[in-house]
Amino acid sequence: MSATPTVGVLALQGDTAEHLRVLGVLGVPAVPVLHPEDLDRVDGLILPGGESTTMSKLAARYDLVEPLRKHIGDGMPAYGTCAGMILLADRILDGAADQQTLGGLDITARRNAFGRQTESFEAGIDVDGVGGDPFEAVFIRAPWVESVGERVRVLGQIAYGERAGRIVAVRQGGLLATSFHPELTGDPRIHRLFVDMVKGQA
Numbered sequence: 001m002s003a004t005p006t007v008g009v010l011a012l013q014g015d016t017a018e019h020l021r022v023l024g025v026l027g028v029p030a031v032p033v034l035h036p037e038d039l040d041r042v043d044g045l046i047l048p049g050g051e052s053t054t055m056s057k058l059a060a061r062y063d064l065v066e067p068l069r070k071h072i073g074d075g076m077p078a079y080g081t082c083a084g085m086i087l088l089a090d091r092i093l094d095g096a097a098d099q100q101t102l103g104g105l106d107i108t109a110r111r112n113a114f115g116r117q118t119e120s121f122e123a124g125i126d127v128d129g130v131g132g133d134p135f136e137a138v139f140i141r142a143p144w145v146e147s148v149g150e151r152v153r154v155l156g157q158i159a160y161g162e163r164a165g166r167i168v169a170v171r172q173g174g175l176l177a178t179s180f181h182p183e184l185t186g187d188p189r190i191h192r193l194f195v196d197m198v199k200g201q202a
């Protein structure tokens with residue numbers, strides 16, 4: 001792996017631009033990924049937040065489903081935020097009819113688990129491996145992680161209130177997922193963790 005990896009951001013739908021901006025702030029070369037051959041030019045991939053059913057449909061339309069599964073299965077590091085977490089999950093609950101995921105991450109994600117758009121909220125989350133203050137996390141129609149397989153490490157849970165204990169950040173080898181959206185709040189610590197994972201340094 002080169003000292004400065006190139007990170008791709010899936011560009012089918014959702015907040016691709018915000019992820020590219022954070023990677024730019026970190027000085028990491030970053031490119032949108034829209035076609036299968038784009039995957040050959042990146043060392044890691046971010047799957048953004050947005051709408052997972054729409055992203056799945058567009059992935060099929062752009063012939064990206066199998067190439068994405070292959071790269072992820074072959075060990076390409078990937079980080080899914082919100083809808084991206086759903087795409088990485090091996091199993092989902094409350095998915096749309098016939099909703100398929102890419103899989104790779106041995107979790108069950110419950111879609112829209114925290115309620116409707118109007119019930120979006122923020123919470124401070126202590127994310128394991130991310131030093132400093134709790135991460136100010138924004139949840140927008142977010143999934144939670146209902147259960148994890150034994151290879152999955154829980155990195156963050158909601159600490160207090162009626163949602164206390166809900167798992168919202170996980171890692172399994174080179175795969176990272178958060179229910180929330182670090183790309184929207186200007187705090188680059190989780191992106192830095194992912195870039196370190198891509199470099200093989202975390």
Ligand SMILES: NC(=O)CC[C@H](N)C(=O)O
Nearest residue numbers: 049050051052082083141
């Ligand atoms: N902010 C988000 O990414 C929302 C995810 C959306 N609820 C979905 O199921 O895809």
